[in-house]
Amino acid sequence: MTQELIQSNQYGAINQRKINDIAILDISHVNHNASLSLYGGQVLSWQPSGEQEVFWLSDSADFSYGKAIRGGIPICWPWFGANLDEQGINGGNHGFARTSLWQLIDSEINKQGVSLTLELVGEDRHPLWPAQFKVTQQLFFGSEFSQQLTMENLSNQDVQYTTAVHSYFAVSAPENVTAPELSSVYFDDKLTGLSAQQTALVNCVGPIDRIYHTSENQQIIDAQWQRKILIETQHCQQYVLWNPGKETASTMDDIHTGGENEYVCLEAANTNWQLIKAGEQTSIKQKVSLESL
Numbered sequence: 243m244t245q246e247l248i249q250s251n252q253y254g255a256i257n258q259r260k261i262n263d264i265a266i267l268d269i270s271h272v273n274h275n276a277s278l279s280l281y282g283g284q285v286l287s288w289q290p291s292g293e294q295e296v297f298w299l300s301d302s303a304d305f306s307y308g309k310a311i312r313g314g315i316p317i318c319w320p321w322f323g324a325n326l327d328e329q330g331i332n333g334g335n336h337g338f339a340r341t342s343l344w345q346l347i348d349s350e351i352n353k354q355g356v357s358l359t360l361e362l363v364g365e366d367r368h369p370l371w372p373a374q375f376k377v378t379q380q381l382f383f384g385s386e387f388s389q390q391l392t393m394e395n396l397s398n399q400d401v402q403y404t405t406a407v408h409s410y411f412a413v414s415a416p417e418n419v420t421a422p423e424l425s426s427v428y429f430d431d432k433l434t435g436l437s438a439q440q441t442a443l444v445n446c447v448g449p450i451d452r453i454y455h456t457s458e459n460q461q462i463i464d465a466q467w468q469r470k471i472l473i474e475t476q477h478c479q480q481y482v483l484w485n486p487g488k489e490t491a492s493t494m495d496d497i498h499t500g501g502e503n504e505y506v507c508l509e510a511a512n513t514n515w516q517l518i519k520a521g522e523q524t525s526i527k528q529k530v531s532l533e534s535l
């Protein structure tokens with residue numbers, strides 16, 4: 243495997259390698275290892291020293307232009323989910339950011355961790371979203387992880403967006419896992435089409451596909467791995483909880499056999515259209531940390 247050193251110092255190094263034609267950055271640091279793909283601007287892994295991997299990546303992920311990479315943190319933007327307009331133009335699932343090439347603008351390695359800035363700039367990228375825009379993604383990998391997306395509307399017209407940072411959290415098995423704060427929150431069930439449901443979440447076994455209307459901090463409690471994943475967000479009004487379950491996963495080429503038993507998606511999101519006025523910007527953020535049980 244050919245590697246190119248991007249940056250290093252006494253605390254760590256960033257190397258670049260390629261999968262097919264896709265540039266992957268590998269980070270090794272005194273307190274963690276991590277990797278991300280410039281295609282999709284997508285975090286693929288983050289493993290603080292002495293911990294299990296935090297983000298799940300499918301063994302069958304398709305690293306090809308035009309395809310979304312299954313796992314890590316796909317960026318759903320400028321829309322989340324399906325997007326079908328009145329003329330019948332179908333934008334497909336989750337927008338174009340996850341199938342776009344992002345640029346690495348800046349990186350810094352220090353004792354606490356590694357900071358990276360990625361950018362996606364464009365205009366008229368899709369008939370359903372012709373605006374001129376810049377999205378800046380600021381990532382920090384250390385013993386904690388944070389991710390901020392700043393969305394700038396560079397057009398002279400207002401635009402609307404929906405979004406999700408579609409985190410695939412690695413777990414021992416969805417049946418060992420719960421997210422207790424969600425039990426008291428109303429959700430829209432994408433599988434039944436029913437809105438404003440409320441039921442206790444016993445575990446995260448799929449098929450499950452729900453939009454929970456809350457911006458409170460969340461915990462993914464994994465009884466087997468004896469850890470809590472803590473998630474805090476800013477300017478996100480929902481969380482999406484998704485696991486396809488065995489039957490649906492077996493129809494998905496980019497999930498390896500049994501892969502659905504290795505993760506739970508809890509996606510910090512804005513699933514209702516949000517306005518960004520002409521020339522203005524807005525941002526969302528998530529912070530992820532770990533605790534032992």
Ligand SMILES: O=P(O)(O)OC[C@H]1O[C@@H](O)[C@H](O)[C@@H](O)[C@@H]1O
Pocket residue numbers: 310335336406408432451452482484509
């Ligand atoms: O297969 P995709 O496009 O990556 O989407 C995966 C899932 O993403 C979730 O966010 C959606 O709520 C699900 O409905 C969807 O199936």
